[in-house]
Amino acid sequence: MALIETHALTKRYGGGVTALSDLTLAVEPGVIGLVGANGAGKSTFLKILLGLLAPTSGQAQVLGLDPVAKSEHVRARVGYMPEHDCLPSELSAAEFVTHMARMSGLPATAARERASEALRHVGLYEERYRQIGGYSTGMKQRVKLAQALAHDPDLLLLDEPTNGLDPAGRDAMLELVHRIGNQFGISIVVCSHLLGEVERICDSLIAIDGGRLLRSATVSAMTTERDVLTVEVSEGVELLAKRLAEVGLTAERDGQALVVTMDDEDVYDRILVAVAELDLPLHRLDQRRHRVAELFQTEEVGQRVH
Amino acid sequence: MSTESVIHDIGYQRYTGARLGRSHAIQSLYVHSVRAAFGIGRGAKAKIFPWLIIAIAVGFALIAIAVKSLTDQELVSYRGYANSMSYPVMMFLAIIAPELVSRDLRDKTLPLYFSRPLRRSDYALTKLASLMTAVMVLLAGPQLLIFIGVAFSADKDRLSYAGHELSQLWPGLIASLLYAFVLSSLALLVASLTSRRAFGAAGVVAVFLISTPIVGILYVIGGPVVKDLSSLANPMTATRQALQWIFGAERSDGPPIGSYGPVYGAAILALVAVCVTLLLVRYRKVAS
Numbered sequence: 001m002a003l004i005e006t007h008a009l010t011k012r013y014g015g016g017v018t019a020l021s022d023l024t025l026a027v028e029p030g031v032i033g034l035v036g037a038n039g040a041g042k043s044t045f046l047k048i049l050l051g052l053l054a055p056t057s058g059q060a061q062v063l064g065l066d067p068v069a070k071s072e073h074v075r076a077r078v079g080y081m082p083e084h085d086c087l088p089s090e091l092s093a094a095e096f097v098t099h100m101a102r103m104s105g106l107p108a109t110a111a112r113e114r115a116s117e118a119l120r121h122v123g124l125y126e127e128r129y130r131q132i133g134g135y136s137t138g139m140k141q142r143v144k145l146a147q148a149l150a151h152d153p154d155l156l157l158l159d160e161p162t163n164g165l166d167p168a169g170r171d172a173m174l175e176l177v178h179r180i181g182n183q184f185g186i187s188i189v190v191c192s193h194l195l196g197e198v199e200r201i202c203d204s205l206i207a208i209d210g211g212r213l214l215r216s217a218t219v220s221a222m223t224t225e226r227d228v229l230t231v232e233v234s235e236g237v238e239l240l241a242k243r244l245a246e247v248g249l250t251a252e253r254d255g256q257a258l259v260v261t262m263d264d265e266d267v268y269d270r271i272l273v274a275v276a277e278l279d280l281p282l283h284r285l286d287q288r289r290h291r292v293a294e295l296f297q298t299e300e301v302g303q304r305v306h
Numbered sequence: 307m308s309t310e311s312v313i314h315d316i317g318y319q320r321y322t323g324a325r326l327g328r329s330h331a332i333q334s335l336y337v338h339s340v341r342a343a344f345g346i347g348r349g350a351k352a353k354i355f356p357w358l359i360i361a362i363a364v365g366f367a368l369i370a371i372a373v374k375s376l377t378d379q380e381l382v383s384y385r386g387y388a389n390s391m392s393y394p395v396m397m398f399l400a401i402i403a404p405e406l407v408s409r410d411l412r413d414k415t416l417p418l419y420f421s422r423p424l425r426r427s428d429y430a431l432t433k434l435a436s437l438m439t440a441v442m443v444l445l446a447g448p449q450l451l452i453f454i455g456v457a458f459s460a461d462k463d464r465l466s467y468a469g470h471e472l473s474q475l476w477p478g479l480i481a482s483l484l485y486a487f488v489l490s491s492l493a494l495l496v497a498s499l500t501s502r503r504a505f506g507a508a509g510v511v512a513v514f515l516i517s518t519p520i521v522g523i524l525y526v527i528g529g530p531v532v533k534d535l536s537s538l539a540n541p542m543t544a545t546r547q548a549l550q551w552i553f554g555a556e557r558s559d560g561p562p563i564g565s566y567g568p569v570y571g572a573a574i575l576a577l578v579a580v581c582v583t584l585l586l587v588r589y590r591k592v593a594s
Contacts, residue, residue: 050421072328072423080421088413090348102334103422105325114321121318147418152321184318 001064002026003155003187004049008058011044011211019044021211023058028218030203031181034191041211042191043083046157049189050080063154076105079148083159083191086144089133093119093143096132097150104151111150118146121184122176138169145173149180156180156188162197174201231271232257232284243274262287331424332432339436343402344443352405359398360444363391367448371455384449384478385549386558388485391445392542396514399489402440403497404506406433411501416592430498430589434582437490445482449475477553488545488574489514491581498588514542525561534564538573548574 009023020041034042047053049062051071060067067074088096097119101111119128122142127135132143141161148156161177162170178201181188192198199205199219207214231251233240241258244251247270251258260267268285275282344360345352366387373381382390410416419429453475457468496513497506517540524536537543537560550559551567563570 052417052420072425075421076325076327076423078421080417082414082417082421084414086414086418088409088415090352090409095347099334099338100418100422102338103331103419103424105327105330105423106321107324107326107330108334110321110323117319151325180318185320 002061003029003032003063004189005061006058007060009045009048009055009060010057011041011048011053012056019211020048020055020208023208023211023213025206025213025216027204027206027216029187031178031188031190031201033195033198033202033205034189034208035195035198035205036193036208036214038193040193040208042193042208043159044211045208046080046159046189046191049157050075050078076151077154079151079153079156081144081148081156081158081161083163085140087132087140090131092130093124093128093132093135093139093146097128097143097147100147101150106151114150114152115146118150119143121149121180122146123172137164138166138172141165141169141173142176145176149186153186156186158188158190160191160193162192162194170197174198177201229260229262229267229271229287230254230257230284231260231275231282233275234281234283236278236280239278240274240280243278244271247274257284328423328425328428331422332428335419335424335429335432336436336439339406339433340439342405343436343440355401356398356440359394360447362394363444363448364451366391367451367455370452371459374452374456375459382558383556384452384475385481385553386556387449387452388445388478388481389546389549389558391448392485392489392546395441395444395485395489396511396542398441398444399437399493399514400507400510403437403490403493403510404500404503406437407494407498408501408503408506411498411592412503426589426592427586430585431582434491434494434585437494438486441486441490442482445485446479449478449482477549480552481549484549484574485542485545487578488541491578491585492541495581495585495588498585514540517541518543530564533561534566535569537561537563538570541574541577544570544574544577 005026006023009020010018011020012018023045034045036042044053048055048060049067051067051074054068062074063077065074091099094116097115098112101115101118102108106114116128119125119142122145124139124142124146127139132140135143141164145158145161148158158177162173165173174197177188177190180186181201181203190198190202195205195207202219204216204218206216231240237253237256237258241251241253244258244260249260249267249270251260253259260271262268271285275285341347342352344356345354370381370387373379410419416429420426453471457464457471492513493510496509500506500509520539521536521543524539525533528536537547543560546560547563548567548570550556550563551570555562
């Protein structure tokens with residue numbers, strides 16, 4: 001069963017603003033990145049999945065349920081972390097997350113236990129008894145995640161979870177999201193306007209722009225066939241390039257390095273042989289995946305040409 | 307190293323227990339809000355004001371008990387108690403109504419509520435029910451205290467005396483309920499329009515107080531019909547006059563209402579209906 005399925009999903013706001021246009025996609029359970037610029041329609045998409053907004057036309061299915069007709073059932077099984085601040089300052093994190101777990105339908109005792117578990121999993125320990133008003137941005141983001149996680153949802157919807165965090169905080173949050181998706185058995189849709197940020201932790205990606213679907217595919221499908229080797233030598237780059245061309249390898253110049261498409265198993269060895277024969281000082285030789293961003297760029301360029 | 311105190315990280319465990327859904331969410335929000343109204347589970351600062359008003363209400367009740375048992379004179383009837391508490395209740399509402407709804411608007415907590423198995427109307431009506439409950443505690447609680455105090459301090463036949471007191475008590479409880487309905491729905495609507503608690507409090511006080519002198523002016527300058535209807539201008543006096551219509555005139559009542567009793571009854575029902583409708587509209591529109 002698909003985790004999320006939409007068919008010709010369209011949302012127009014009053015005043016003629018089209019937030020989503022003819023979105024048809026199906027994604028499997030896992031960690032899903034929803035990428036697009038600010039205003040691309042990501043938040044609208046999440047709100048439709050939660051049943052908070054009704055689509056103008058088209059259908060959506062979340063966990064096999066219609067979020068319009070069965071919105072309370074959907075919301076009981078989904079956790080939502082909004083983009084902006086949404087925490088009361090005068091309650092402690094422990095009290096607030098417990099309250100929110102009860103609001104999701106958990107009995108009082110279970111709510112208290114699950115709340116402190118959720119806070120522990122996001123990395124808040126003794127601080128959880130302090131008032132949220134005194135927390136740092138990073139701690140607040142963790143509380144927002146904990147309240148979405150406390151009732152053990154089957155699907156988490158995270159709207160820009162790294163918003164406002166410093167680079168270390170971003171990495172920690174992404175690591176946490178990755179862990180929840182892979183070890184907790186909870187599917188996640190994580191929204192971001194930064195593709196480079198989510199591509200590391202996602203199994204599949206949905207890219208939207210101006211409310212339209214650019215591409216929806218698994219990350220492995222986007223990257224496997226496009227692996228490359230980067231070769232860097234301290235001197236004699238021209239020489240090496242020439243030699244590689246002679247032995248039938250396509251090498252492109254990228255600054256001081258050469259980028260060789262890895263279309264065969266023995267490319268690695270052939271490069272090493274070429275370097276050894278020319279007696280060049282090898283600085284670096286490593287494999288890297290094509291960044292998904294590059295794939296999207298070619299995709300977009302392709303669309304503009306049409 | 308001790309072998310007994312080892313902490314095992316048991317990792318994440320899925321929840322397999324009961325999921326109680328919408329009615330449980332409503333119930334939880336109700337309990338949470340009633341507690342918030344009295345500052346229970348909050349810091350000392352949140353407790354000062356509600357408990358000050360409660361102290362005033364209980365103090366008044368204790369004086370009433372003392373007067374009754376010492377002099378056998380009734381200081382105030384049960385219904386009269388509800389009437390004379392309307393200004394302290396207004397102050398209470400000015401603080402508590404913003405506490406219940408303006409905070410959630412300021413903190414933008416509503417999206418978290420609306421993304422749970424709870425409808426927007428559930429949120430609005432549950433907040434209203436919690437506010438009414440808080441007002442009922444403030445009005446009916448001291449009346450019960452007076453009842454118990456008076457009935458059990460009597461040296462006559464206690465059972466028949468308690469029966470007599472009971473017949474006096476229930477109009478007081480009905481009066482409290484009516485005040486709770488009318489004043490809470492109006493106060494909550496006003497508070498729901500702003501995310502600033504100070505503005506909410508000022509708004510509630512303004513709505514209740516600005517209309518008070520109008521009642522007096524209309525009564526002084528108006529003709530006979532206007533005099534009888536002058537109390538309509540203020541929600542507190544209008545409720546008092548509706549009670550006068552229901553239970554008959556008594557000492558603590560305002561000016562006579564002539565034959566316009568049903569007008570007062572209809573007016574406060576209409577006021578409640580309009581306030582609740584606007585409250586629901588407000589929460590249908592508020593951004594998630």
